[in-house]
Amino acid sequence: MDSTVSSHQRLTAQVTGRVQGVYFRAFTRNQARRLGLSGWVRNEYDGSVRLVAEGPREVLDHLLVAIRRGPSGARVDHVAADWSDATGEYDGFTIKF
Numbered sequence: 001m002d003s004t005v006s007s008h009q010r011l012t013a014q015v016t017g018r019v020q021g022v023y024f025r026a027f028t029r030n031q032a033r034r035l036g037l038s039g040w041v042r043n044e045y046d047g048s049v050r051l052v053a054e055g056p057r058e059v060l061d062h063l064l065v066a067i068r069r070g071p072s073g074a075r076v077d078h079v080a081a082d083w084s085d086a087t088g089e090y091d092g093f094t095i096k097f
Contacts, residue, residue: 008054008055008086008088009060009083009084009085009086010053010054010083010084010086010087011051011052011054011060011063011064011082011083012050012051012052012082012083012084013051013079014044015048015050015051015070015076015079016048016078016080017070017075017076017077017078018074018075019047019048019049019070019075022071023073024074025043025049025095027066027071027074028041028063029041029093029094029095031063031066032051032053032063033092035059035062036055036059037053037055037059037060037063037093038053038054038091038093039051039053039090039093039094040093040094040095041094041095041096042095042096042097051067053093054090055086057083064079064081067079
């Protein structure tokens with residue numbers, strides 16, 4: 001693993017509230033791409049949204065602030081965030097279906 005990946009973190013987050021059908025995945029993808037992060041976002045069967053993002057911790061913190069706010073039509077009730085070391089397995093940031 002190169003030093004760039006080892007200095008990066010992985011954020012895994014589960015977002016609950018009114019977060020499906022309100023442009024939340026596209027909002028998250030756009031924010032992550034703007035910040036230069038890699039990973040993915042998807043809707044879960046329980047109505048939540050899950051995401052995995054990798055990059056520098058301070059940049060991931062900016063993404064976390066954005067998803068706690070969400071797009072204008074969303075209502076974010078809770079964000080459960082877990083941190084771990086980045087694996088470097090993602091190329092870009094995508095929406096999973």
